[in-house]
Amino acid sequence: MRTRIYSYWFILPGMVIYGLFFLFPVLISFPFSFTRWTLTDWYFTGLDNFRMFFSEPSLRIGFINTFIYAVLTSGLKTVLGFIFAAYLVARPLGSGFLQSITFFPSIISTVAVGVTFSGLMHPAFGLINKALAFIGIPGPDWLGDPHLALLSVSLVDVWRGVGIATVIYIAGIRSIPRSYYEAAMIDGATSGQRLLSITLPLSRPAMNTVILLSFIGGLRTFDLIWVMTRGGPGFSSDLIASIIYKQYQSGFYGLSTAGNVILFIFIALLAVPLNRVLSKSEVSL
């Protein structure tokens, strides 16, 4: 009877779409990453594509940048999100307004955010540097300085994404039983102590969610960097995903696919152990 009502036919439409347009392409990218590919013909080239990715500075830079970007954005979102949330749950002045205004950027497209900040970060006319000049600091060339461009874009990413981290934390903190706090108050704990010994450890599940979500998001990211710097100046802010796109643009389809495979492996190698470490630490608490 079970097989009749819960027939596997029900999952067929979804699985066909998912399989054909996601899973199958992922699977065949493995063999195609060993080829020179023109979309109509392919020639087996062994490990050439991978060798190129690891030996050429303009491609190799993507690994380091992607790692920096992911660590930086997820780290800042994790810390700032927690601070914002801990502040907001105490219902200070204007908390509803503050939550709305920090969350709103997350539902605006990255292209719109990128275009806006390209203007704000202009070295000579941009509002940011004008404000800095007002208090006597000469502002840098945020997107034009090769040593700074990646950092500038990650800050914009944090600006856009910190609102989501905040609401996840708020939900986590709200689910902590009030009795814990009441018990602590009776013991005479200060608000700082309550924050460190109750709120922080008990919002670990929320924190893990934020870390994992923003870290994987950071590894895969492409749009903000592409809109703001195109990976430049030179190759200084290239990420794996923007390099994949550039190889695709140049018609190096095999090389681009190899980049994709490397990105899969990169994500699996970093995210799976991270997930394991995080969930272990959750249990031990």
Next chain:
Amino acid sequence: MRKIHRRMLEFLVVVIFTVAFGVPFLFVIFSAGKSTAEAATMAFSLPSSPQYLENFREVFRAGGGMVLRGFYNSVRLTIFTILVLTVVSAMTGFVLERRRERVGSLILFLIMTGLMLPPAVVPTIWILKGLGLYPTLLSMVMIEVALGFPFAVLLYRAFMISIPRDLDEAALIDGCGPLYLFFRIIFPLLKPVSVTIIILTSINVYNDFVNPLYFLPGAENVTIQLSLYNFQTQFHTRWNLLFADVLVIAVPPFLFYLFFRRQIVEGMVAGAIKA
């Protein structure tokens, strides 16, 4: 005394946040109404002689009506994606929750890999070409469905747990077929999740830039985010028009946020935690 101190500090926080998160938006709103020369100075000031209508008109006219076409395509893309995605992922989530056996969990694992991995770009294009679907709105809908599928299945499956099996069996005894059971009884009960998925999908698909960039080239197919992107390369020194375009594009999410703030926030939290 301490209380007053505290209030002042809280006020300061409000000011800082308003500057950090509000000024960029105000800047866009101000600049969008300026003349090209006035906007070029990038001053943070009200437009001296507002010309919003002219600027909007020019944005809509530029590139042969690229922005309007982008709106039209994005709306179609979003609606069709939602229609297909909710139905197929609800069906999948339903069966996968009810049948917890080997095959089911293997399928679930395959679906969950999609939460983590990015799409394989060139092979997907190759397949679309093989199917004669490249570049069409239909193929873009299918790709958006495939990319949203893991998340939606996860939410539906999690929600199914709260719907008792007795209900299925009672319906069966009443002589309902499995299709009737699902579409007339289960699917309506899933409405809260469907609402979440519809809201999140519409934001994601409307804001999607990368996938249409790869999978939906062509001037006819331009989506709203690509139109802004093209606009940027074309008018990169006419900031008034650029910001007017940003404003136009941000209006739908803003209205959406105004109406569905609670659902959006709850949906994102629920989605994040279950994922």
Next chain:
Amino acid sequence: MRWKTMLLLVIMGMTLLPIFASGEGEGPASTSPGGAEPVEITLLIDNQSPLDGLKAVAAAAEEKLGIKVTFEFRPGGPEGENYLKTRLVAGDMSDLSYFNSGSLFLALNPPQYFVDLTDEAFMDPVIATFKQVVSVNGRVYAAPAGEITAGGWFYNKKVYERLGLEVPHTWHELMANCEKIKAAGIPPIAASYKDSWTSQLILLADYYNVQRAYPDFHEDYTAHRAGFADTPAARRGFEKLREVYERGFLSPHPASTTYENALLMLANGEAAHYPMATVALANLQAVAPDKVSDIGFFGQPGDDPSDHGVTIWLPAGLSIWKGSHHIDEAKRFLAFFLSQEGLDTYMRAQKPFGPFPIQGISLPDDIFPATRDLLSYIDAGKTAPALEFISPIKGPNLPQICVEVGLGLKSPVDGAREYDRDVEKQAKQLGLPGW
């Protein structure tokens, strides 16, 4: 909640209605049999090339031939190139397309996508040098879409006059001029590396000097016998790019300055030079019409003052898509464009920035001073074609590599080495022998 749901449904209904109403039939209206309605053909062009001339020709063609040309726009540079490739592969191309001639065009595999124009009468007066760079196996696949361009240095004559400077004939003299301009408090060179393609000019414009020092370089380069890193003459371009950075000659914020910004700086005398191609004169005319006559032009000098020449680029081509339903109309449009009448229309709307690669076409008297400067090189026979016209390989990452060398992030040798490897990828993809 109920009214919200209603609202949503109403909005959805409103947006869906036109979909069902219009169906797929949004294509160009079918031509009416009466002939009163002009036939519409589409032309895909990048959004950075000057357009006034072509637009004027299109307007004349609508009136005279009953052919209405609708322009479609794509980004310039590698992005636009990919956009074009995708549309070709997808089988959804405009009737006419405007695209670089030379190696980039040949890499598209023209015989597969474009109409063979070899035997068309309007192609007869087109000079052989142009035909060569749009031909595969002796068949021609594009008509010239404009004037010959040269790569070199624009300079602001007013700045030169004020400081009492002479047009330099060696690199050494040029650097000495820059030193004086810098001492006078003016940035000697406008740099616009935000539009990374503009960073290549110093390297590419040096090809006249490369060819003088090493006439067979293009052959050896194509056959993988010589590269940029191991050929001193070729590497020199990267060294010059680095030198202008190191001596502090660049305008401020080079990586945040765009092409348009740089043209304005040059026109307003906020920078004394701009290494660019003469095609920019048309853009300059658009952004600073009253200043164009202050601008002069010279080729990128080498070391021998008696051998000062320019590197030239042949114009982009116009090709007809094989799948077009309006091949005849497109041919008639091209024939009109390339006639003296068509080109006169073109030149009235947009002053020519160089000669046309078509025999018997004369330029008007009131051309830009910079164009006149260019003509003197051409008349003296002091020209060499850019490398991309005589070799099929050009690496896709050259703009980024030039930005790196030009911002001092990479030494000239490392830049040259990296470019050699970039070229290798391209050559392998093309399946050239010897790689």
